Amino acid sequence: MKRKLNEECGVFGIYCQDHVAVAPLTYLGLFALQHRGQESSGMAVSDGTQLRLHKGSDLVPKVFSDEILEELKGHAAIGHVRYSTSDTNLPENAQPLAVDSAFGQVALAHNGNLVNSAELRQQLARSGAVFNTTTDTELIVHLMAQQGGSLEDALVKTAQKLTGAFALVVLAKDKLIGVRDPFGFRPLVLGARLDGYILASESCALTNLGAEVIREIEPGEMVIIEQGGVRFRRYAEEKREAFCAFEYVYFARPDSNLLGQNVHQVRKRIGAALWHEAPVDADIVIAAPDSGTPAAMGFAEASGLPFEIGLLKNRYIGRTFSGPSRELRELGVRIKLNPIEAVIKDQRIVIIDDSIVRGTTSAKIVRLLKETGAKEVHMYAACPPYRYPCCYGIDTSKEDLVAAKYDLEEIRRLIGADTLRFLSVEGLVGAIGLPKERLCLACFNGDYPLVGACCDCEKGEGAENGQ
Numbered sequence: 001m002k003r004k005l006n007e008e009c010g011v012f013g014i015y016c017q018d019h020v021a022v023a024p025l026t027y028l029g030l031f032a033l034q035h036r037g038q039e040s041s042g043m044a045v046s047d048g049t050q051l052r053l054h055k056g057s058d059l060v061p062k063v064f065s066d067e068i069l070e071e072l073k074g075h076a077a078i079g080h081v082r083y084s085t086s087d088t089n090l091p092e093n094a095q096p097l098a099v100d101s102a103f104g105q106v107a108l109a110h111n112g113n114l115v116n117s118a119e120l121r122q123q124l125a126r127s128g129a130v131f132n133t134t135t136d137t138e139l140i141v142h143l144m145a146q147q148g149g150s151l152e153d154a155l156v157k158t159a160q161k162l163t164g165a166f167a168l169v170v171l172a173k174d175k176l177i178g179v180r181d182p183f184g185f186r187p188l189v190l191g192a193r194l195d196g197y198i199l200a201s202e203s204c205a206l207t208n209l210g211a212e213v214i215r216e217i218e219p220g221e222m223v224i225i226e227q228g229g230v231r232f233r234r235y236a237e238e239k240r241e242a243f244c245a246f247e248y249v250y251f252a253r254p255d256s257n258l259l260g261q262n263v264h265q266v267r268k269r270i271g272a273a274l275w276h277e278a279p280v281d282a283d284i285v286i287a288a289p290d291s292g293t294p295a296a297m298g299f300a301e302a303s304g305l306p307f308e309i310g311l312l313k314n315r316y317i318g319r320t321f322s323g324p325s326r327e328l329r330e331l332g333v334r335i336k337l338n339p340i341e342a343v344i345k346d347q348r349i350v351i352i353d354d355s356i357v358r359g360t361t362s363a364k365i366v367r368l369l370k371e372t373g374a375k376e377v378h379m380y381a382a383c384p385p386y387r388y389p390c391c392y393g394i395d396t397s398k399e400d401l402v403a404a405k406y407d408l409e410e411i412r413r414l415i416g417a418d419t420l421r422f423l424s425v426e427g428l429v430g431a432i433g434l435p436k437e438r439l440c441l442a443c444f445n446g447d448y449p450l451v452g453a454c455c456d457c458e459k460g461e462g463a464e465n466g467q
């Protein structure tokens, strides 16, 4: 597989009273969002007169030492964590991006994916723009720099030219601006501390910093935070809201609330829905740790089956272990995920994973459980089959998606499970607890809220497939 699955990112912004040093707070905020991206981390900090930028291709604690944080002086900042595609994990692609423009120094960080980037890149190249990165984010920076008026007006005009998914945080010497696309694909939430305001992809980054959640930035809305306080400005009509349902399934942290729904509780409801849709005779319920855990708890609660810890995940492995020999690679799988034989042996096991995307993880897990002596393995995915590639920030190509190539029975055989079940689209929507019209479910049902020239989405048949 030439590309990694995930192009999700996390963004963060903070604007405090003059005396507050925000670099350590930004560090903590990014640390709380680390699950959204592990390939690069960066922040830009303003002291009111200039911006200082530091970023690198690594985890937050590796990129920022105490000395570096000390040098990043200022009371306002933006930050970014990125999980890039492998072919674009170049250090220059790390964010934020900073430019000297007619508005002075400006830094920008972006979560999401534009579907008109090829067109914008051509237009910008024709007007003489030179690109240093392969990111959509640089296109946004160039577009912004070409607009006249104030920074705020330039951002409005820029946002109106973008098509696709974008949650942006923008820092100038004297202000912090947040922008959310008119479909609201990606999350962006505003919170307040006694000494200032915070913007973040997820509420966990606010509550971790002792901030209270004010509200989510609405689709098509901009928030401007400066000395005088906070202002909201609508720059586009909300289209059809299309918040990413996969945030609930996999990306977001369980302690975050998205659109008023707590992620952990949604996942528990998903587990209960799985039981009601497909009850099974079994002895225990276990989770593929850690992302399958809340759904497994919900399944156990609804079914009355005992919830057990059957697989233990080593939390200290940040990246995939890829040893030089087959033996080492296989040991690497065990080191990441070790079965508890006393729990698994001779049992009929329901195992719940949040999702089955390429199918390789489930195949490994089923094999591990069978090798450990499980009598039966019933694999449940806590979402519908992921059949259609995402154009809005999750880098999935159709060739990688096991459910795009095979039917349910074929996937079951491929992963070696005794039964295989997916949640229905209706079951997922019910568990999220929001009207279907407010959600993007394109990777599950092919119903793309926005069709662009970005990837295979034009080929999506648009059929609602359920199972």
Ligand code: AMP
Residues within 6 Å of the ligand: 005, 006, 007, 250, 288, 291, 353, 354, 355, 356, 357, 358, 359, 360, 361, 362, 394, 395
């Ligand atoms: P696989 O079916 O082998 O692709 O693996 C699916 C597992 O990867 C799930 O258990 C998720 O925890 C995780 N996962 C799901 N979506 C993504 C993604 N976009 N990027 C990285 N990991 C993911």
Ligand code: SF4
Residues within 6 Å of the ligand: 185, 243, 244, 245, 246, 247, 389, 390, 391, 392, 393, 394, 440, 441, 442, 443, 444
């Ligand atoms: Fe999220 Fe799937 Fe829509 Fe992409 S296609 S934004 S992963 S729900």
